[in-house]
Amino acid sequence: MSEQFIFTRYRTDCYHCGEDADQIIKAVSAQAQVICSNCGATRIFIPRFENTEVVGVCTPLGRYDIWTLETGARCKNCGVEGAHDLVVGSNHLTTRCRNCGYTHFYRFNLEYIGQCPIDEEGEVSAPPAP
Ligand SMILES: [Zn+2]
């Protein structure tokens, strides 16, 4: 059984395709991903550290807006299933248990376009002949 820690979505303008589309956010201990449901653009984050200390204010650097979300998850530290703060920035992704303050800190690792539905058939995106 695969671990399921965070699974939520956030609707916003995709940085890649520019559409207003759900950005699917998945996180487990080993990795976090943000995937555009429209174009499949995927950002991978890898764990940097975990702790129970208060993490300082994250400096909003980078190309993208910071998303501040709330989602339900089961904390692996205190075992309570409850609200977690989820912050997604261009270079980092953090989750924090509201019950005990346990924090996962991920940093941006790579991005790729996971799917190109328009190109699969080779016809859909072709412009009309003049
Ligand atoms: Zn997109």
Ligand SMILES: [Zn+2]
């Ligand atoms: Zn906790």
